[in-house]
Amino acid sequence: MLYTCVCGYVGMMWLRETKICNVLIIAGMGALRVPGGICVCELVEHSEDAECMYLVQVGDVAGVGCFTDSCRSCEECKEGDENLCTGAGGMHGTYGSERPEEQHPGGVTQGGYSGDIVVDQNYVIKVPENMHVAAAAPLLCAGITCYSPFMNHGIKAGQNLGIVGLGGLGHMAVKIGAAMGCNVTVITRDESKRELALSFGAKNVIISTDKAQMDAAAKTLHFIYNSIAFAHDIHQYLDLLKSNGTIIMVGGVPQGAMPAGSFSLIPRNLRVAGSLIGGIKQTQEMIDFCSKHNIVCSIEMIEATPEAVEIAWKRTVASDVKFRFVIDTKATLPKLA
Numbered sequence: 658m659l660y661t662c663v664c665g666y667v668g669m670m671w672l673r674e675t676k677i678c679n680v681l682i683i684a685g686m687g688a689l690r691v692p693g694g695i696c697v698c699e700l701v702e703h704s705e706d707a708e709c710m711y712l713v714q715v716g717d718v719a720g721v722g723c724f725t726d727s728c729r730s731c732e733e734c735k736e737g738d739e740n741l742c743t744g745a746g747g748m749h750g751t752y753g754s755e756r757p758e759e760q761h762p763g764g765v766t767q768g769g770y771s772g773d774i775v776v777d778q779n780y781v782i783k784v785p786e787n788m789h790v791a792a793a794a795p796l797l798c799a800g801i802t803c804y805s806p807f808m809n810h811g812i813k814a815g816q817n818l819g820i821v822g823l824g825g826l827g828h829m830a831v832k833i834g835a836a837m838g839c840n841v842t843v844i845t846r847d848e849s850k851r852e853l854a855l856s857f858g859a860k861n862v863i864i865s866t867d868k869a870q871m872d873a874a875a876k877t878l879h880f881i882y883n884s885i886a887f888a889h890d891i892h893q894y895l896d897l898l899k900s901n902g903t904i905i906m907v908g909g910v911p912q913g914a915m916p917a918g919s920f921s922l923i924p925r926n927l928r929v930a931g932s933l934i935g936g937i938k939q940t941q942e943m944i945d946f947c948s949k950h951n952i953v954c955s956i957e958m959i960e961a962t963p964e965a966v967e968i969a970w971k972r973t974v975a976s977d978v979k980f981r982f983v984i985d986t987k988a989t990l991p992k993l994a
């Protein structure tokens with residue numbers, strides 16, 4: 658294992674587990690569950706199946722995203738949308754997914770906070786050789802969470818793309834949207850993020866609490882990528898959309914906490930859509946796109962120790978990170994003997 662990521666969703670899992678089970682989960686240190694989704698590793702061994710055609714060869718850097726298997730036979734899997742698998746058990750999360758004991762000791766997938774990981778060849782991503790490996794790791798979560806809806810909704814060069822929130826997801830959406838040739842506008846409450854947004858490729862920044870700025874931008878955007886992960890009123894963002902515009906929701910907002918009456922949508926043919934990571938083929942496409950455009954995640958590196966990971970989770974949940982924590986597993990945990 659080389660590097661593993663900390664993301665907000667993992668942080669939420671940690672909060673939920675600690676609250677319900679009253680168990681502090683510490684990565685790979687003998688606690689109840691070992692979370693940690695996306696990771697990158699050096700491939701050290703293949704199975705001895707001569708029939709297999711491996712995308713990743715021994716010595717290559719392999720990426721493992723948010724899931725490590727799916728049913729492979731449902732309509733979604735056959736279409737390459739393994740992330741949406743509707744078969745038995747759905748997609749098998751890289752951590753915390755209940756699986757047979759004989760395949761996964763403890764009856765649950767054990768995540769990437771570990772020295773090694775075993776993954777089916779059909780569920781790994783080849784990390785391009787020219788990429789900064791540590792900064793590439795979060796692309797397998799944050800990167801695909803931006804790239805997938807952009808592709809699925811047909812976002813095109815020259816269109817006006819609004820990004821709400823400039824955190825782990827939002828900053829990637831700015832970089833990827835700008836590389837796709839979109840006119841990117843960042844919508845934030847925080848004036849201090851203006852320079853950062855522009856440095857990532859945004860052409861405009863709107864301060865959402867400034868009514869004059871919001872009014873001036875009304876009906877100007879084709880798409881809005883909304884990465885806010887707490888209860889909020891989306892009406893003010895709907896007003897920024899052109900007719901037939903789409904707002905894509907990727908942040909975890911609690912049920913009932915996102916009010917928008919249908920009359921906010923009906924008169925102007927507006928759409929509200931959700932999106933969850935992406936399939937394996939699209940994830941490979943995303944990392945190849947990012948490699949071509951020199952896009953990586955902006956990261957803070959930490960050690961793979963319980964203390965460092967706990968601080969990172971707390972800071973992630975408090976949105977105090979620029980912009981993703983990456984755990985330096987390679988430097989801290991022992992490799993496969």
Ligand SMILES: [Zn+2]
Binds near residue numbers: 727728734739
């Ligand atoms: Zn399936």
